[in-house]
Amino acid sequence: MRCKPTVDKPKQKHKKGLWSPDEDQKLKDYIITYGHVCWSSVPINAGLKRNGKSCRLRWINYLRPGLKRGAFSTEEDETILTLHSMISSKWSRIAQHLPGRTDNEIKNYWHSYLKKRLAKKAKSEGQSQNIDGVSSSSSSLKLTWRNSSLDSFAQTEGSLVYTDQDFSLVDFLKEPRKSKFRKVLFAEWFSLDQFNGQDFQNSDLSKNNLCYNSSEFQDAFMMSKGAYENDINIQGINNETVDDDMFQAQLKFEDQLSTNGFEELLYGDFNI
DNA sequence: AAGCCAATCAACCGCCAATAC
DNA sequence: CGTATTGGCGGTTGATTGGCT
Numbered sequence: 662m663r664c665k666p667t668v669d670k671p672k673q674k675h676k677k678g679l680w681s682p683d684e685d686q687k688l689k690d691y692i693i694t695y696g697h698v699c700w701s702s703v704p705i706n707a708g709l710k711r712n713g714k715s716c717r718l719r720w721i722n723y724l725r726p727g728l729k730r731g732a733f734s735t736e737e738d739e740t741i742l743t744l745h746s747m748i749s750s751k752w753s754r755i756a757q758h759l760p761g762r763t764d765n766e767i768k769n770y771w772h773s774y775l776k777k778r779l780a781k782k783a784k785s786e787g788q789s790q791n792i793d794g795v796s797s798s799s800s801s802l803k804l805t806w807r808n809s810s811l812d813s814f815a816q817t818e819g820s821l822v823y824t825d826q827d828f829s830l831v832d833f834l835k836e837p838r839k840s841k842f843r844k845v846l847f848a849e850w851f852s853l854d855q856f857n858g859q860d861f862q863n864s865d866l867s868k869n870n871l872c873y874n875s876s877e878f879q880d881a882f883m884m885s886k887g888a889y890e891n892d893i894n895i896q897g898i899n900n901e902t903v904d905d906d907m908f909q910a911q912l913k914f915e916d917q918l919s920t921n922g923f924e925e926l927l928y929g930d931f932n933i
Numbered sequence: 934a935a936g937c938c939a940a941t942c943a944a945c946c947g948c949c950a951a952t953a954c
Numbered sequence: 955c956g957t958a959t960t961g962g963c964g965g966t967t968g969a970t971t972g973g974c975t
Contacts, residue, residue, distance in 0.1 A: 664953095664960075679943070679969080701960065717961075718944065753963060768964075769942055 664699030676710040680719055684709055688716055689724050722763045729761030733770055741767060741775055 680688075691707035697720070700713035709716065722728075733741075737759055744755045750771075752764035759767065 677945075699960085714946095714961080715944075721962095722943075750964065764963075765943075772965095773941055 664702055674710075675704075675712040675715065677715075680723075684711070685719070685724060688719060692720060692724075718765075722765045727761055728763065733762075737762070738775065741771065742779065745771065745775075 687707050687709055688703070691703060695706070697703055697717070700717045703709075703713055703716045704711045707716070711719075740758060741755060744758060748754055750768070752768045752771075756762055756764040756767050
């Protein structure tokens, strides 16, 4: 975990509080150019008076391309509610099934809106409970997969069969997934199409000799995809039905990229 | 217009697991 | 094997915003 010896690392007072546009720009520029092999070295090299954790958080929750901004859709609401009923407040796990949303965003949304909505619903169901005698706890586990996010959850989070009688999350909660998928630095922002095409390979972006050129991207993608498939195979799931949907969901961000300023970021920074 | 309150959201804090030394 | 360090996560805080009186 350690990036380099810290014996000579100067102890400096780290800045706290809101990030300025200038700090954002510095962090963005640095990570776009060099990536983030070691977060603790990012602020030093980027000329920021922040700690590595703060930089990481700012990048993940705000600056990272591919993030969705704005209101949650009904389908996203449904996904969060269902996943929360199954795995509770494992926000990072839930976020994996909502491309473009961060765990922090989902967590905030839960506390500010969904929790209250659920409480309201539980209250009204509590009244009807007296009539039909069904407990709210069991009814909350009667799951129906009504969208693709939940389909992928059912497929990728293990070979569990969610039924009223056979609902066990013990292994699931006990053993966090060791998938390498999330370690891929930039692959999650792009579909493979963008890196298969001549356009990218001929672009100034690739000529700039950045640390993530087309082939490296694909290598990283294929490696992590392989790792992911291994995970799935171990758990006895037919990966033919899993990988494509899962990876499409995780990687297809073109529609978001065009609306969140990433194009501007890319083209602006690299003068394409 | 001013004050109050609740909602929202960015960021921090503390803990833990993984890993390097 | 023990210790130090890092990255990641979930809980919490505090500043800001918007609505209401």
